[in-house]
Structures are given as structure tokens and as C-alpha cells.
Amino acid sequence: MTDSHGFAPQGTTGLPLYCVERTGFDAWRQLQVSELGSWVDAHAFTAVSGSVLLLPGNGGIAGAVLGIGDPLDPFSYAHAPFALPPGDWALATELDEGALNALHLGWGLGAYKFTRYKVPLRAPARLVAGSIDAETLEVMAACTRVRDLVNTPAEDMGPDQLEQACCELAEAHGARIEVVSGEDLLGQNYPAIYAVGRASHRAPRLITVHWGDADAPKLTLVGKGVCFDTGGLDIKAADGMRNMKKDMGGAAHAIALAGLVMARKLPVRLTLLVAAVENAIGPMSYRPGDVVNTRLGVSVEIDNTDAEGRVVLCDALARGAEDKPALLVDFATLTGAARIALGPDLPALYSNDESVAADWLEASGEQRDPVWRMPLWRPYLRYLVSNVADIANGGPSRMAGSITAALYLERFVPTTQPWAHLDVYSWNDTDRPGKPAGGEAQGLRAAWAMLKQRFA
CATH class of the missing domain: 3.40.630.10 (Zn peptidases)
Known part of the structure; x- marks a missing residue:
């Protein structure tokens, strides 16, 4: 009954996904190359909770930035599966164990669709999660x-x-x-x-x-x-x-x-x-x-x-x-x-x-x-x-x-x-x-x- 396609198999290659808190956005922004920084500035993106910014590349989309609130709240990440385009995404930000478990749980709950009677209009974006904590699953x-x-x-x-x-x-x-x-x-x-x-x-x-x-x-x-x-x-x-x-x-x-x-x-x-x-x-x-x-x-x-x-x-x-x-x-x-x-x-x-x-x-x-x-x-x-x-x-x-x-x-x-x-x-x-x-x-x-x- 549940669409659980929120995670990609281990070994899958995904586009980089940066999880950035509003309070840490300025430091993250300063680390970016000038062209990418200009793109971020042009979109007035500030990593407010629940926001997403796609990053450009020569082949189209080169990655994305996910604005999150409380890093230990699973629902800080739950907008990602349907805010991002369908495809595979790999975490490019270092998270501690608690935040990583919250990401996995929030991604899974965000990817949920009840499919017993209706086929979803689109698939969720998939996270290349690697090994997910058993209790989180x-x-x-x-x-x-x-x-x-x-x-x-x-x-x-x-x-x-x-x-x-x-x-x-x-x-x-x-x-x-x-x-x-x-x-x-x-x-x-x-x-x-x-x-x-x-x-x-x-x-x-x-x-x-x-x-x-x-x-x-x-x-x-x-x-x-x-x-x-x-x-x-x-x-x-x-x-x-x-x-x-x-x-x-x-x-x-x-x-x-x-x-x-x-x-x-x-x-x-x-x-x-x-x-x-x-x-x-x-x-x-x-x-x-x-x-x-x-x-x-x-x-x-x-x-x-x-x-x-x-x-x-x-x-x-x-x-x-x-x-x-x-x-x-x-x-x-x-x-x-x-x-x-x-x-x-x-x-x-x-x-x-x-x-x-x-x-x-x-x-x-x-x-x-x-x-x-x-x-x-x-x-x-x-x-x-x-x-x-x-x-x-x-x-x-x-x-x-x-x-x-x-x-x-x-x-x-x-x-x-x-x-x-x-x-x-x-x-x-x-x-x-x-x-x-x-x-x-x-x-x-x-x-x-x-x-x-x-x-x-």
C-alpha cells in the first residue's frame, strides 16, 4: 500500500545534496566558487527551513542545497523527496549520527504516498543513504x-x-x-x-x-x-x-x-x-x-x-x-x-x-x-x-x-x-x-x- 521508493541502492551515484541550516548559511556561502555564489545570491536563497535551491552545471543540474531547520527534527528534511526533481541524491554535508538518523527518517516519511487505490503522479527523489540504522527503519x-x-x-x-x-x-x-x-x-x-x-x-x-x-x-x-x-x-x-x-x-x-x-x-x-x-x-x-x-x-x-x-x-x-x-x-x-x-x-x-x-x-x-x-x-x-x-x-x-x-x-x-x-x-x-x-x-x-x- 505504501510507495517506499525513497532510497537508492547502495553504490548508486547521486548528485550532491548540501543540508544547510540558516545559521550556518553564510559560512557555507563563503566556501563556494564565485560563479556558484552569484547563482545563490541571484535567487536570494538563505537556506530557510523548507527551502531548496538547484545548482547549475554544464550538463544541467549539478546539485542542490536543502534549507533545514532543527537538524534533529526528521521533518526538517521531509520536504526534499518531492521538492527535488526525481533522481538520485547523495549527501554532501557531514552530519552527526543523530542528524543522519533524522535525515533518513524524514526522507522516508517525506517520500510516503498511499498507493493502494491511486498511482502517484511522480516518484520521489531518492537518497543514496548507504547503511540506514535498523531502529530508524x-x-x-x-x-x-x-x-x-x-x-x-x-x-x-x-x-x-x-x-x-x-x-x-x-x-x-x-x-x-x-x-x-x-x-x-x-x-x-x-x-x-x-x-x-x-x-x-x-x-x-x-x-x-x-x-x-x-x-x-x-x-x-x-x-x-x-x-x-x-x-x-x-x-x-x-x-x-x-x-x-x-x-x-x-x-x-x-x-x-x-x-x-x-x-x-x-x-x-x-x-x-x-x-x-x-x-x-x-x-x-x-x-x-x-x-x-x-x-x-x-x-x-x-x-x-x-x-x-x-x-x-x-x-x-x-x-x-x-x-x-x-x-x-x-x-x-x-x-x-x-x-x-x-x-x-x-x-x-x-x-x-x-x-x-x-x-x-x-x-x-x-x-x-x-x-x-x-x-x-x-x-x-x-x-x-x-x-x-x-x-x-x-x-x-x-x-x-x-x-x-x-x-x-x-x-x-x-x-x-x-x-x-x-x-x-x-x-x-x-x-x-x-x-x-x-x-x-x-x-x-x-x-x-x-x-x-x-x-x-
Whole structure:
């Protein structure tokens, strides 16, 4: 599904490519021969981040200068594959290891095109990269896995296909997979997952992948896998429903991160839990005002059927907490309120553990993969009070929507259980260099760095 032709084979000869920061441009300019310097001056080129200048030669193009910003930010380089003409390019600037890894990752992400249904108009420029760090390649694969899963329309990425993606991942890494689907969810005490997904012709399910040594520290990853969200009987307007194939973006992140954990052989006992459903409309739809039971025994009044993600997650989180892992992490495209508060590029991070939050934020800065911590402001639980059940999945107020959603999830996590929740958009609304419109991995690289720091 992915066009990965961003790198040329080893031994390929490429045109020279100079990666120059704005602050180092004057020094680079002074080293150039007068004719080339005049060419640069004529174009008023100053190596601002995201810029490219082609250099002339007797045979046409003799090379190029790439203006970069932060040399450790992969997206400083991600404009290159489509800003440069197609062909092979060889780095002519000395970069340290961190910057070189960032270049490779940014080039790979910048060369990405989702090609399952449409042939790209042009190929990306290729980088003569030589030997690429193995971890960089695996992080790149994880990011593109998220993009591919989210970009695939719901017709081809329903609960069955999400299960298949988990099966392929488990088979690749020698993991064990279990699936509970349809009415078996009731028999095995996952009533909330069943309630949300029962209206669809595609059976709801809980997918579980187990990997790692039994005596290793336990790590549990949970993903919201709502493969399409109509809103249920509280149906979304057309604009709100248009991109709801991305509502399984949390599951895509959890699957991709689990793949990284296994590929890099992080010394943990991993459990991946994906609650895969379609929030459809039909005679079996759950209704506003219904009271739904949950695995934990907490009753939930359904204020709004469009707040379904938290309903399926509460069963998955309760199951994940039963193993008492050293860390429980969930990913979910949970609220529009998080986007109103932070915009599309900043996932909202919640945690009941200060060290987990601090580690994730530190990794976010180091990896140039932003997340923003939000408060679990427990007085806002008043917005989830129900007169007929233990808790409601929403309420009449539009205040603090992302916070109240996180508080709802926290209700299903033991107070002693270290837990973090990432409310992630998983999407680029518009085309930007290295960030094509469509599915996007957000906070994933930071999450991986955080897990390495805690468990490696």
C-alpha cells in the first residue's frame, strides 16, 4: 500500500545534496566558487527551513542545497523527496549520527504516498543513504503502518481486517493472538464493546496479542478500533462523518507501537488489546438513555451514542488492568474537544503517574514528536453524573470535553495502576511537506523512546 521508493541502492551515484541550516548559511556561502555564489545570491536563497535551491552545471543540474531547520527534527528534511526533481541524491554535508538518523527518517516519511487505490503522479527523489540504522527503519515502518491503516477506507478496514493486521503482526514476531467476537463478548464479560458494535453486520471483537518472556515487566497497550463511526443514533452530520474511517487511529498507533516493541525485542511481557467495532445504525443500535453494563461492573448511562470510543475502551482498559502491568497505555481518537483545545498537531496526554508523564514529555522533546499534557481535573467528574447509573458517558455541558473523556476512562483504571492516555487526531487535514493529507502517526516516536527509557 505504501510507495517506499525513497532510497537508492547502495553504490548508486547521486548528485550532491548540501543540508544547510540558516545559521550556518553564510559560512557555507563563503566556501563556494564565485560563479556558484552569484547563482545563490541571484535567487536570494538563505537556506530557510523548507527551502531548496538547484545548482547549475554544464550538463544541467549539478546539485542542490536543502534549507533545514532543527537538524534533529526528521521533518526538517521531509520536504526534499518531492521538492527535488526525481533522481538520485547523495549527501554532501557531514552530519552527526543523530542528524543522519533524522535525515533518513524524514526522507522516508517525506517520500510516503498511499498507493493502494491511486498511482502517484511522480516518484520521489531518492537518497543514496548507504547503511540506514535498523531502529530508524523500524520506526519509519511503524509510522507508515499507522498511515496505511488509517488511510484505508472502512470498507477494506473493518473489524475483520483490523484483526487480520494483528494476526500478521503476531505471526511475524512469534506472538500469540486471541479474539473474542460477536455474542461471545457477552459470555466472556465484555458487554460494553458488544453494545457499541452490535448494530453492525461486522461483528465487534476484542483482539489480544501476547508476546515476551513471562517473567519480564508487563506492558499493556490498548487501542480504540472504531473502524467507522456514524455517531450511532446520535448521528453525525455529513461533515463530521466524512473522515470517520480514521476513528480506528488509536488502534493503528497501538498496533504499530506493539510492532516496534517486538521488532526491537524490548524486554517486556507485552499485551496488545484492540477493541474493534463499527458504530453503525440499525435495529440493534444502542440508544441514548440506555444503561450499559461493563466488565468492571460499573453501569454506564448512554448520554450520547457518538461518545462510543470511551465505552468500548472501558472494557479493554479493565481487562488490561487485570494483569497489573508495570504500565498501561491507551491510544484513541477520542474527542473533537482535544482538537479544539490543541489543534490537529498536538495529541493530548493524560496520566495518573507523574513519572510516566514526565518521561513521555521528555521523550517528546528529544524526538521532536510533540505531545501536550492535559490535567485529570477530577472536579469535572460532575459533568458525568448520572441519576440512573454509576456514571454517564457524557452530559449536557460542552465544557472540558477532552478532560471529561479522560476522567471517564480513569474510572476504569485502578488508582494504583500507572496509566497514560493519548487523545490523538491521527490525521493531517491538508498536504504539508512530509505530512501528506490523511492518516498520521502522532506521539508514536515519543512513546517508543519513553518505553525504551523505562524498560530497556
